[in-house]
Amino acid sequence: MKIGYQGIAGSYSEAASIQYQERKQAEIKNLDMLGYNSFVELVQDVASQKLDAAMMPVENSTTGLIDRTMDLYRGQSVLATAEVYQPVQHILWGVPGGRIEDLEEVYSHPEALSQCRNFFAAHPWIQPIAYTDTAQSAKLVADEQNPKLAALASPRCGDLYQLIPLQKEIQSEETNTTRFFLMESFVEPGEGIGKYLQEMRGEHPKRTRLMLYVETPHKPGALAKLLNTFNLYDCNLEGLDARPIADQPFAYGFFIEVDISHVGIDMEIFWKTLAYASNRMQLIGCFEPMNDGKIGGEAYATA
Template identity: 45%
Template structure:
């Protein structure tokens, strides 16, 4: 089975994929440079599954990936919470005091901002991927360069740790959707992910949210995003916990249809318990 992820071996997505697929036979991990390329291959059925990050416990909703789900025949059949542990790495022999440039993905830099604020002499250098930043620092072999990446990446690319556990939130976790083509997916479970648009009139969104309350659905998240081609108009990504819903799913669906102008199911699966931290 071909499973896609963003990045190269050692990226956070690749670590999540390895943990999710551990013990599964015949898994072929396929790394991608960009999310559009990854999602395009899933749409075209060149992949059977993909892991896509959608939310981080420190920085929140990952809009750049969710935006790509709109109007695509792909759905989430499960989700995975992956703890993200960051280390500052340098080439062997590097000392923390010599570092002037720190390379990593912008998301990782943001998740380590408190640590980095202690070293104003270190210039943040955004990079396409955490693992690629580790490989780059290794290749440059400069004692003035460092990379922020997970422990697997540092080991893979032969770097030495300079500071460990540098993420601002020690419980830092990224949530991934496990996605398939809609034709190959069986959607069931108590958690529902939707993208929808409502009429641009007073109370339209409020009326929709009231429906969820009346039917005893717990709103887990709600995020507004601009609608392409419609300046200053917004659609909404939302998730519902239907565990205690008072009606059948078909009743919920038909009721919601009356309150929206567009709706797309992005996923349905069993709700995952959050990871417990000490």
């Protein structure tokens, strides 16, 4: 099985891929993990089946929805079939002999930098510099060998790039966790999404979480009508995020996550009812929820 992830060895995406392999070791005998430079390439290669799957971050417990990845799924032939929760333990890595007092710049992915605002507020002389990702930031610092530079990256990066910890766990929230989706290729079947979901219910009864992208008519009460449909069928709404629609200024679509474990009707009826209340609807994910926020702690520590 080929799983792609954004970044290089030591990234949190790689750690999430390792965690998924450990969770599915009875099903996955040979896992080939491939690092990518961009999320766009990842989605394209999954949609075209050059990859079996991609491990992509979609949400963080501190900063919320990661829209730069979620937006890539709109209109693409991909589907989230599993989720992984990865604890985020940012370490400030420097070169041997480096000290926090001497630092001038700290490199990391923008998300990681934003998750450590308290540290930068307490050290105003240090400038946060956005870089490609956390692991590549660590490699940059190792290559430069400059005691005025440091990187925010995972615990594994220290051994990989021969760096020393200047401070551990500097994220603003101790429980900081990133959620990943395992994205696979998906082409809407000829019989429709409702039929597909009904079959999923029989074959995979634990896949009770849906992620949808929905655009509603631009008129009063349109979104309320859609949300009332979820209430009608006893769904638990888990998330609702608005995103701008391309080339339609100030018009918005919605990523909606919903628990369908208590839906008692045929899924074809359920889907048709939702479609009636919307202009556009795309199934983004159908997966088993693993959302206690603690999954993967042990796997991460050994990654």
